Amino acid sequence: MSRRFNFCAGPAAIPEVVLQQAREEMLDWQGHGLSVMEMSHRSPEMVGIAEQAEADLRELMGISDDYAVLFLQGGASTQFASIPLNLAAADQTADYINTGEWSKKAIKEAKRYVNVNVAASAEASNFSTIPAFDSWQLSDNAAYVHYTPNETIGGVEFFWTPEVKAPLVADMSSTILSRPVDVNQFGLIYAGAQKNIGPAGLTIVIVRRDLLGKAQGITPTMLDYKTAADNDSMYNTPPTLAWYLAGLVFKWLKGQGGLQAMEVINRRKAEKLYGYIDNSGFYRNPVEVASRSLMNVPFVLADDALDKAFLAGADEAGLLNLKGHRSVGGMRASIYNAVPEEAVDALIAYMQDFAQRNG
Numbered sequence: 566m567s568r569r570f571n572f573c574a575g576p577a578a579i580p581e582v583v584l585q586q587a588r589e590e591m592l593d594w595q596g597h598g599l600s601v602m603e604m605s606h607r608s609p610e611m612v613g614i615a616e617q618a619e620a621d622l623r624e625l626m627g628i629s630d631d632y633a634v635l636f637l638q639g640g641a642s643t644q645f646a647s648i649p650l651n652l653a654a655a656d657q658t659a660d661y662i663n664t665g666e667w668s669k670k671a672i673k674e675a676k677r678y679v680n681v682n683v684a685a686s687a688e689a690s691n692f693s694t695i696p697a698f699d700s701w702q703l704s705d706n707a708a709y710v711h712y713t714p715n716e717t718i719g720g721v722e723f724f725w726t727p728e729v730k731a732p733l734v735a736d737m738s739s740t741i742l743s744r745p746v747d748v749n750q751f752g753l754i755y756a757g758a759q760k761n762i763g764p765a766g767l768t769i770v771i772v773r774r775d776l777l778g779k780a781q782g783i784t785p786t787m788l789d790y791k792t793a794a795d796n797d798s799m800y801n802t803p804p805t806l807a808w809y810l811a812g813l814v815f816k817w818l819k820g821q822g823g824l825q826a827m828e829v830i831n832r833r834k835a836e837k838l839y840g841y842i843d844n845s846g847f848y849r850n851p852v853e854v855a856s857r858s859l860m861n862v863p864f865v866l867a868d869d870a871l872d873k874a875f876l877a878g879a880d881e882a883g884l885l886n887l888k889g890h891r892s893v894g895g896m897r898a899s900i901y902n903a904v905p906e907e908a909v910d911a912l913i914a915y916m917q918d919f920a921q922r923n924g
């Protein structure tokens with residue numbers, strides 16, 4: 566077996582030791598004679614796995630008891646609907662910040678359930694910047710303010726947290742667990758699991774408890790956060806295997822030294838890659854320097870006619886999934902927590918070699 570370096574934006578790389586442990590426990594979880602997949606979600610074993618995962622996530626992120634942590638299904642995309650349904654009445658206004666493709670999807674869905682005020686947009690810069698806070702046109706009585714701290718496709722990241730009156734809602738799908746955040750600044754944080762948490766199929770919502778219980782009447786039972794909160798995310802059958810694997814990733818993160826340690830590593834990886842791109846004279850990243858994502862690094866080649874050869878050569882060099890999102894083209898290297906620094910070094914070495922041969 567030879568595992569290669571995986572730069573996929575999601576489903577993304579998973580720490581190898583996590584996969585090894587999962588393999589060891591696959592047929593017989595800790596001597597109980599069955600796999601996690603085969604356990605009743607209401608068995609003491611699975612409830613224990615679930616509770617431990619939640620406790621470890623709370624510890625990693627410093628989540629207080631004022632917040633419920635929900636383990637859901639449906640991906641971040643389902644949250645685009647759940648958020649307005651749970652946090653706003655149909656005649657209320659919610660403020661949205663448009664910083665790219667994922668913001669736009671969140672806005673489009675929210676419009677079905679609330680009045681949306683796009684308080685700021687980076688469209689004029691082709692989404693290569695983050696609108697300065699003093700330009701935001703926030704509503705007086707917004708039910709909440711939604712933003713996307715890291716745009717996975719554009720590679721644009723906030724390195725500051727907006728200070729707003731209304732509950733702040735953040736789509737952290739592609740930045741969660743990459744560095745510390747102060748959860749107390751947020752009303753709600755959500756993330757699909759398939760980047761920094763674990764395999765696809767699990768969605769995490771961290772929501773301040775005082776925001777629960779106000780869902781619109783049309784809200785499906787399964788999308789009402791209160792249903793999940795009141796039932797420890799086991800109102801119906803949860804994605805038990807993904808929950809277990811997320812728990813293994815949380816343990817791994819704790820072993821790495823937690824989110825402060827991850828930030829140091831993630832900054833080093835990103836600085837190396839952007840540093841090389843900027844000095845290469847061959848590759849280019851379009852994002853303003855202060856807003857460059859630590860997790861998703863889009864770049865283009867000097868001549869897009871070379872894209873195919875670049876990708877084919879990368880594949881041969883053991884560097885997988887570097888093709889940019891289908892909506893923007895070019896390349897994108899996603900360098901989440903589980904992508905080791907050696908992967909970034911190998912990518913830079915390949916990029917150097919390719920530029921020399923084709924420059």
Ligand code: PMP
Binds near residue numbers: 642643737
């Ligand atoms: N928001 C962001 C920032 C994302 O990167 C993604 C997935 N790439 C989504 C939302 C949608 O997530 P899901 O596929 O889990 O619905």
